[in-house]
Amino acid sequence: MRRADRLFDIIQILRSSRRPLTAAALAAELEVTVRTVYRDVATLQARRVPIEGAAGIGYVLRRGFDLPPLMFTTDEVDAVAVGARLVRRLRDAKLRKAADSVLSKVMAVLPEALRTSIEQPAFYVSDGDAVTPTGVDLAGVRGAIRASRKMRITYVDDQGRRTDRTIWPIAMAYYVDVTLIGAWCELRSDYRHFRVDRIATSSVLDEAFPADNGRLMAEWLALRKDRPGVPL
Missing domain, CATH: 1.10.10.10 (Winged helix-like DNA-binding domain superfamily/Winged helix DNA-binding domain)
Structure with a gap:
C-alpha cells in the first residue's frame, strides 16, 4: 500500500x-x-x-474534520473504473450514461498520477451476452420502485406463454447476464421474479402500493434465502 x-x-x-x-x-x-x-x-x-x-x-x-471530496486510493479508483464498465452489461441506457458521467467527474478531480488508471486501465471488462430489453424501460422500473407505484406487464415465460400481470416492483436483481425485477404479483398473490428480457409490454400505473416501511423488501430478501429456486 x-x-x-x-x-x-x-x-x-x-x-x-x-x-x-x-x-x-x-x-x-x-x-x-x-x-x-x-x-x-x-x-x-x-x-x-x-x-x-x-x-x-x-x-x-476531532469532530468536524473532513477530507476534501473525491480523495481516492488506487484501489478505489480501480473499483470505480471496473464498476462503471460493469454497468454497461446491464443494457440500461440511462445507467450507462450515468456511469460515464461518474467517470468524467472523477477524471476531472483526480491527480495526474491516478488519472491513467481510468484512461488506460490494466483490466478488461467484457460486454456480456445479456439481451437488450425492448418491452420495458429499466429507468422507469427504478422510478416505480422508488415511488412505490404498481406496474402492468405482459410477461412471456420460458414456454412462450403470455400472461398479463399487475406487479408491485420492489427491487432490481442484477446477475452476470440477466436482470430481474423482484415484485409482488397480484395474479399469483406471491413474490415473483421477472426477467426483463421476457417482458413484452409494460407501463407504470398511477396507483401506488404500500411500502410498509421496508417490510416488502425484507420479505423479498428473506425469500431469496429460503426459496432460491423461486420461479422466474
Whole structure:
C-alpha cells in the first residue's frame, strides 16, 4: 500500500470509530507495524490533521474534520473504473450514461498520477451476452420502485406463454447476464421474479402500493434465502 493511501485510511478509520483507537488496533487494521502507525500519525498531526491522543492511550479524530471530496486510493479508483464498465452489461441506457458521467467527474478531480488508471486501465471488462430489453424501460422500473407505484406487464415465460400481470416492483436483481425485477404479483398473490428480457409490454400505473416501511423488501430478501429456486 502506498503511504499516501495509508495516511488516508488512518483518517477514515478514526473518523468512523466511536471510541479512541490504539496504535496496535490501527496497525492490525492496516496490516502494518505499530511503529509505522506512530510515524504516520505524527506525520498527519504535523500536517494539521486534528488527531488527538498519544501512544499507549489511543487516538481520536476531532469532530468536524473532513477530507476534501473525491480523495481516492488506487484501489478505489480501480473499483470505480471496473464498476462503471460493469454497468454497461446491464443494457440500461440511462445507467450507462450515468456511469460515464461518474467517470468524467472523477477524471476531472483526480491527480495526474491516478488519472491513467481510468484512461488506460490494466483490466478488461467484457460486454456480456445479456439481451437488450425492448418491452420495458429499466429507468422507469427504478422510478416505480422508488415511488412505490404498481406496474402492468405482459410477461412471456420460458414456454412462450403470455400472461398479463399487475406487479408491485420492489427491487432490481442484477446477475452476470440477466436482470430481474423482484415484485409482488397480484395474479399469483406471491413474490415473483421477472426477467426483463421476457417482458413484452409494460407501463407504470398511477396507483401506488404500500411500502410498509421496508417490510416488502425484507420479505423479498428473506425469500431469496429460503426459496432460491423461486420461479422466474
